[in-house]
Amino acid sequence: MARETAAAKQTQSFDEYCRETFDFKKAFGKPEALKGYRVLSCTQYILGPSCASYLAELGAEVIKIEAPRRGEAMRHTTPFNEPFLYPLSRWVPERGTGLGFLGANPNEYFTSVDFHRKEGQDIVKKLAAKSDVFVENYRPGTFDRWGIGYRQLKEINPRLVYAWLGGFGGWGPGRVRASYDILGQSQGGNFGMTGKQEFLGGAPAKHTIWLADYWGGMMAAVQILAALYWRDKISGEGTFTEYSQVHGVTRQLEYALPLYGRHGITRERWGNWDTQLCVHGIIKCGKSSYPQSENPQEQEEGYILISAYDDKDFARLCQTVGDGNLAGKYAKQDIRIQAKSQMEIYPWLEKWAANKTKEEVAAILDKANIINQPVWNSKEVANNPHWLERGAVRWLDDPTYGDLLHQGPAYMMSETPPRLKWALKPVGADNEEILGKLAGLSAEDLRRLEEQECI
């Protein structure tokens, strides 16, 4: 924004200012933060692809290299095997692209190369010579064996930031173990702590998203950006980064490790309540918000988060709900937070909410200025004006697949906003352009390599 307009902006209300500054529809009128950076993404599933896609949102030219023909596994993965994106691909004529691929690869260029073959490896080397970042998530040592690992590529291009991502890391006793997101969650420690309390009949619960993958990719992107800064500002040198998803999960266990180390106490599941604050938990409201719906997701009762852990907030909550008895008994946070207290407080709130929908509870609490948040399902989120006006969820006119509701980038920037250009493309859609431009393949080369299924 030009300096001279600053004074004028000052008179604008803060809300107006933010709406204008962060308007995602104006993103294309602004520059991109990573313009000019080239990223090669030799990745599959979610962890590696999502990492590269975050850089693509920021404007890097991200070239994804997949196995020829069928492409990577997530293209063939979709909930209950029902929804598919069309048009059909030449290689999978009976079915479209599975939704598992959606969200992990936006804004990328799609090429296909067979890494197993010498000719394919030569193409990768040519691309790597002209790239800033190389992301891969094959089993440790595979690319090294193929002559396209860190040790070989840094000879070709010493400025390359080589990022390896995977489950357990490339060295140590568990290095050969295969991993997926769910295994990262299971063994990293957050799975065992999540879910209903043991004594209430609960069991450990998986985080519904591929959290260790999608968030792990974000962590690795942070690491890559720091490495680029260090290269460009200070050293001129590339580097090798290793991100283990299970390591990431263990990093986020909050007080669990300090508590275990000091007292030998193992943090256990505490369901929808909170171990450190009360009231700060999710309760059931007795009534469905959509009793007429035929969808079981909507027929079920509503749930709402209530947060009133400061003493004065709790006092107001008691006034609102109407039980002077508990107000006195649990006036202090250090009494309320005890396990036995929580077991009396939350059932009391559920009893109060038993004849209400989550919206009714929210309206009452809003009026009393008590923090609350109804538990929204994906339909409620997708239709919420707040998320739509902010572009968190937005309609995309995808050049290949047509109209799609799609998530926006995870954060906003005033001057170089991350943006969404397209959701995905078919396997090898950009072979001609990218391999011609960067690896010098002629029309004849492209035809021959495609016939040989090398690209």
Next chain:
Amino acid sequence: MATPKVAPWPAIPILKPDEVYAGLSDQAKEYPLFLESITRQEKNFEKPEALSRLRVLDCTTRMMIGHWCSSMLSELGAEVIQVEPPGGDPLRQNTPFGRKEYMFQDKETGEEVGGQFLHEMRNKLSVTLNLETEEGREILKKLAVHSDVVIENGPPGQWDAWGIGYRQLREINPRLIYCWVGQRGQWGSLKDKPGRLDPVAQAACGFVHGTGDPKEFGGQPTRSALWVADHVGGTAAAMGILAAVVYRENVSGEGQFIEATAAEAIIRILDYSWGWYSMDGSIRPRYGNWDLAINIYAVNPCKDGYMMVGGGHDRLWYRIWRTVGDEQPAVEEDILGDPHLREVTERLAHDMQVKTYTMLGEWLKDNPRSEAERKLSKQQVASGGVLYVNEVAEYPHFKYRGHVAEYDSPHYGKILYGTTPFLQHKTPGRLKWLGRPTGYDNQDVYRRLLGFTRDDFTRLSETGVTHEEEEEEL
């Protein structure tokens, strides 16, 4: 109270390299040893830090998202100054079930801090500053002159109204990168609906509704035990900040305004939920510990706990059932004989998932986690038990690689913690210290950056700018 007797960590010694790579040919161990030589955390201090030239003011309080964001930067070398209200961030007081005995006590002053706050106070300095006073805000402006990044989480527009928002600070320091973090956003129709801490964001983005068992299986919407949306949102904020740093250094020479919310970071990673809804109106359902889009890929009960088994494609499918068939041939026969389980894609139908895991359960119920993993690993199938924290802390692979480590703090004694996953060849992330008492760095920071004198400290302490009014000590 008497300190309970706890076995020192590690209870079982950490493996040595010769034990880990015993029996391997020179060729087979060459690559992992090379990786180990370039990424082992013991060598961190022989290497520079990527962000050592950046200074960050983390002014967030009562919320984890900002602390998580600044941790990402401080682990990578930025000088992060945690600006706390006098008396400290109220998050310092959080401790499981309110138990004071689980808090960590500063040896010198006796001040206590909860494990969660401590775990994120890595490599950060602590200063106290009361932003509700005019003079406190003036001091913040002066600190902003010396900073590359400011992170705040005030109510929407609060800092702007105070005269220390992005619009004002950029006039003082055009290179400043200013980041606001929160649960749902500082603008938009929900901006005035108060939020503060996760799981507000988890509930607002579809995560809670989608986590847990379906109602028919006795389940209900379930939050993460962790303030996980704050972690993801904080990581997203760090990504935006570093992109802005790169752009400032390479192109513009100027900073910018960033906003990151915990809810939107999760919306970004709720994979295909939005596309699916727009195609046929489907609402993402809860599917417990199974997966909507991959079979076999699930956690199910086993003899001594819960066991993850995964194999989304044919090769692994047959290996899994061969392993099961070694002990229960009838189960393998039944599965392989079912025409509806022959195609990878047909296995995704709900009924087929029920059958798959019911049959797998027949085998899992006789196998404890370690046995199941041993047998499946022989077939190169991804598998492993759900580990509890005590098991995570002692897991041989994690200990060998240093995922879990102990830090001996001059203030708090020995602390077990989860290390940074930012392993790297040239500029790895690292832990330099963990935890600081409230305002411990007031003298250092205010003298070094703003040239405060003894008189300044006395005055500011007495007027409640750096200390709570009742406090006398300097």
